[in-house]
Amino acid sequence: METIDRGSAGSARVAIVGGIHGDEPAGVRIVRRLADELDPVGDGGEGTDGDGTTDGSGTTDGEVDxxxxxxxxxxxxxxxxxxxxYTDADLNRAFPGDADSDEYERALAARLAAELEGFDAVLALHTSHSAPPPFAIFSDLTESVRRTVTGLPVDHVVDASGLRSTTLDSTVPNTVSIEVGRQGSEEAVEFGYEACLAFLRVHGAIADEPPTFSETTVVAGREEVPKGGGEPHVHYANFEAIPEGAVFAEDDVYTHRVEEPGVVPILASERGYDDIFGMYGHVTGVVKPPGEGENRVYPIEGADERDEAHDADE
Ligand SMILES: [Zn+2]
Incomplete structure (x- = not known):
């Protein structure tokens, strides 16, 4: 594990973690780029606000802490x-970890969790075999997590609280994971870098431009969709509504027909994973930006009425 500390324009302690999975180079490249561009510790706020002599736009909004x-x-x-x-065990299935474990990742999980103890906001970078769009993942909707998910440039956030309890975001408080794009793609690096800047802005760590927030749709992750064998077919994209009665995915072993409304795929992929086609999720509502209502998931009002009105028009 390599830890690189940089200065902040604000008072929050925030962290960005790349390289949790060794075959996802985007996160490593993004972290290196941020390390190059952010100011050293103790030199933070001044530098990110501009030095006041070159571009003239350096408005200092508030005290440097x-x-x-x-x-x-x-x-x-x-x-x-x-x-x-991974080498011994999947790091993102090894939390909270065990410092005395003989398995490399299980011991690493404990060290990584210790490096993130007491942090106000944590962003964990991932890529996947699945198609865009990028999305975020949380397990516990703290005020910090709300700030992160509504500040990131994603439309969807997966509520993973009903899934595994051995991931980084389910064990280290105030952590959000983000799937920044397809494994190995340049787009994933570019998008992930921009997402990190947005994360740093909403937590006050950089002051290059004002943070922006937007409502984010919450999809509760429910269950993995098993894959059997033979030629795989996936018929719906991530977060695309699967109509009641339609087949989400099939191969020589399985035909996965969805028998209820409101189901969407998460991490849908024909060949990305050996044993699953992805996961089923269910849209539960929206999280609103800080300052707009309470910190909870608001059901999407009028969705049923709109559907009925639409049917009547046909
Ligand atoms: Zn990953």
Whole structure:
């Protein structure tokens, strides 16, 4: 594990973690780029506000608080070197970890969790075999998590609280994971970098431009969709509504017909995973930006009425 601390324009302690999976180079490249561009510790706020002599736009909005910190972490170095997802165990299934474990990732999970202890906001970078759009994942909707998910440039966030309890976002408070794009693509690096800047802005760590927030649709993750064998077919894209009675995916073993309304795929992929086509999710509502109502998931009002009106018009 490599930890690189950088200065912050604000008072929050925030962290960005790349390289949790060794075969996802985007996160590592994004963290390195941020390490190059952010100011050293103790030099933070001044630099990010501009030096006041070159571009003239450097408006200093507020006091610089030296308590703030941006911690950049490259997590699983042996797996990154080997270009493999993990060496002994999947790190993102190994939390909270065990410092005494003989399994490399289980011991690393404990060290990584310790590096993130007490942080105000954490963003974990991932890529996938699935098609766009990028999306975020949370397990516990703290005020910090609300700020992150409504501040990231994503339309959807997956509520993973009903899924595994061994991931980084389910064990380290105030953590959001983000799937920034297709594994190995340049688009994933570019999008992920911009997403990190948005994350740093909404938590006050950089002051290059004002943060922006938007309502984010919450999809509760429910169950994995198993894959059997033979030629795989996936018929619906991520977050695309699967009509009641339609087949989401099939192969020689399975025909996965969806028998209820409101189901959408998450991480849908024909060949990305050996044993699953992806996951089923259910749209539960929206999270509103900070300052707009309470910190909870608001059901999407009038969705049923709109459907009925639409049917009547046909
Ligand atoms: Zn990953």
């Amino acid at each position: 030296s308590e703030g910190l941006v911690r950049l972490i490259i997590a699983n170095e042996p797996a990154i070197a080997a270009e493999t997802r």
